[in-house]
Amino acid sequence: MSTSIERNNCSECEHRMMCVGAAAGNRDASQRIRIERHAALYHAGDAVSDHIFNIRSGSFKVLRAATKGPEQIIGFALAPDFLGLDALDRRAHANTVIALEDSEVCSINWNRHAFEGRRRPVMRASLHALLSREIRREQRAALMLRNTHAEQRMADLLLSLSQRRADYGHVPEQFRLPMSRCDIASYLGVTAECVSRLLLLFKKRALFELRRRDIKLLDMDALHHMALGHAASPGLVTS
Amino acid sequence: MSTSIERNNCSECEHRMMCVGAAAGNRDASQRIRIERHAALYHAGDAVSDHIFNIRSGSFKVLRAATKGPEQIIGFALAPDFLGLDALDRRAHANTVIALEDSEVCSINWNRHAFEGRRRPVMRASLHALLSREIRREQRAALMLRNTHAEQRMADLLLSLSQRRADYGHVPEQFRLPMSRCDIASYLGVTAECVSRLLLLFKKRALFELRRRDIKLLDMDALHHMALGHAASPGLVTS
DNA sequence: GAAATTAATTGATCTGGATCAAGGAAACGC
DNA sequence: GCGTTTCCTTGATCCAGATCAATTAATTTC
Numbered sequence A, B: 001m002s003t004s005i006e007r008n009n010c011s012e013c014e015h016r017m018m019c020v021g022a023a024a025g026n027r028d029a030s031q032r033i034r035i036e037r038h039a040a041l042y043h044a045g046d047a048v049s050d051h052i053f054n055i056r057s058g059s060f061k062v063l064r065a066a067t068k069g070p071e072q073i074i075g076f077a078l079a080p081d082f083l084g085l086d087a088l089d090r091r092a093h094a095n096t097v098i099a100l101e102d103s104e105v106c107s108i109n110w111n112r113h114a115f116e117g118r119r120r121p122v123m124r125a126s127l128h129a130l131l132s133r134e135i136r137r138e139q140r141a142a143l144m145l146r147n148t149h150a151e152q153r154m155a156d157l158l159l160s161l162s163q164r165r166a167d168y169g170h171v172p173e174q175f176r177l178p179m180s181r182c183d184i185a186s187y188l189g190v191t192a193e194c195v196s197r198l199l200l201l202f203k204k205r206a207l208f209e210l211r212r213r214d215i216k217l218l219d220m221d222a223l224h225h226m227a228l229g230h231a232a233s234p235g236l237v238t239s
Numbered sequence C: 001g002a003a004a005t006t007a008a009t010t011g012a013t014c015t016g017g018a019t020c021a022a023g024g025a026a027a028c029g030c
Numbered sequence D: 001g002c003g004t005t006t007c008c009t010t011g012a013t014c015c016a017g018a019t020c021a022a023t024t025a026a027t028t029t030c
Helices: A110-115 A121-145 A150-167 A181-188 A192-204 A220-227 B110-115 B121-145 B150-167 B181-188 B192-204 B220-227
Strands: A003-007 A030-035 A040-042 A051-057 A059-064 A072-078 A096-099 A103-109 A174-176 A208-211 A214-217 B003-007 B030-035 B040-042 B051-057 B059-064 B072-078 B096-099 B103-109 B174-176 B208-211 B214-217
Touching: A030 A040, A059 A181, A072 A150, A072 A181, A072 B121, A121 A150, A121 B072, A121 B121, A150 A174, A150 A181, A150 A192, A150 A214, A150 A220, A181 A192, A192 A208, B030 B040, B059 B181, B072 B121, B072 B150, B072 B181, B121 B150, B150 B174, B150 B181, B150 B192, B150 B214, B150 B220, B181 B192, B192 B208
Parallel strands: none
Antiparallel strands: A003 A030, A030 A103, A040 A096, A051 A103, A059 A072, A059 A096, A174 A214, A208 A214, B003 B030, B030 B103, B040 B096, B051 B103, B059 B072, B059 B096, B174 B214, B208 B214
16 A cells, blocks of 8 residues: 655656646656555545646545444546646645555656746636536536436446547547445445345346446447436336 | 626625636736626527626526426526636536526626636636636535435435535525425436425424525525435325 | 415325345455 | 455335326416
8 A cells, every 4th residue: 555656757647738737848847656556645634735646547536534324425536637626725635535546646746837927828718628627527426416226327328438538549449347335335425235136137128238337338228318317218127 | 688787897796705817916807797687698509708697695506408398597696706617628618607686796707817817817717717716516415416315305405506605795584485386306317296295394394484585594404414414204295 | 455476384195215134345454 | 374454235124205197376368
């Protein structure tokens, strides 16, 4: 459960096209940080530095230390997502971020690059864009949660994960779920039992193949249809 | 259903302490816009100008034109909230914003003030802060929706409305709900019937007085307790 | 101000998912 | 390797909230 830090040369970084750090054109804009599975990038209550984090590889869960009972997962972050955008004006983080697998992030001093120097319009535009996009992403997540049927939520999550892989240039229909069933349940606002049964049901309907955490989507159209709330067929119990 | 526009002098504006427009110190940074009840500030699909909107009086509902069925409400906005923060990097709005009562907003050209001139650190800091805060607000809304029990969600909404009034310097326990039961239902992700029954139940438990849309919170502690998921007593049916 | 809409309430029934309760299967520790 | 822990699955029951159906109360409209 340790982290290691090293210098990073943004101008040679493979992500420079989509990274604010690189947009600043600054060679030492960022540090690369390695985080082991189950380790935290930061905890709720930790002091906020002027840094945001860009995921280079791996995945994370973002969670709120629950007032009651178990942790509540408020999101999953995959490369090339950003973390820490919700705390730019805060002294302490409100959420905890845990690596779901061995991961790497770039740490970017946004404050320095946004304000220092007289003109960095690209950089600033990127930061505004990032923040605005993050707002839309959260809105979308909330929309998903207003679906009363767990089926719709699950379909939405799977498609979202698939889409994000596609955006990153990976094959969208086959991947490994980095999170546990329990994490999925918490994110969707349902119980773990419900997740288990839903996955079984979806498998029976041949929407995907699933073995442990390896999934291969077979019928994306049906998933899309389902995510929009058109109940496909009977329910959980019936089949 | 019309809107009227007039010039606004930020330096004399009563909201200048909490407004980015005023932080820019620019006299003609903003326009004041009056919007009648039921009129739209903007519709999904409308072109995005370089403006964000600061609510000076009144209230709005933010909704996504639903793919299926009726509209889905993704949020309520009250003075002194901002609108349009989710579209800074977009050409078209994704959401529609409708006034719940006759309202006034200031329209602020953020792009101009963020980039033009060589130094407006306060202004930029404000915009970043606004965006970051909006992300946290959305995260909080999503957290509310992960509560499986409608009771918790309702309690959370009422407290949120109350809190926002308190933040704005108004009396927190007595106010008028600007939105319909139907809007509340959509926002909470439950049916209108459920909202109606919940309000009745809460009233029976003496958590508040309610006549039409005028509410007076009596037991804020109980509401807080409930919002955290500690079921107060029996359920909807029993009492 | 009466008719026509629309919003809100109330009741009865049904069901999806929670909850309670065991088992089984990987991963982890030594 | 074996035991331990954690994760996941499966079954049975129950209940909160959806759905269907009607009635009542507010707004609009003319």
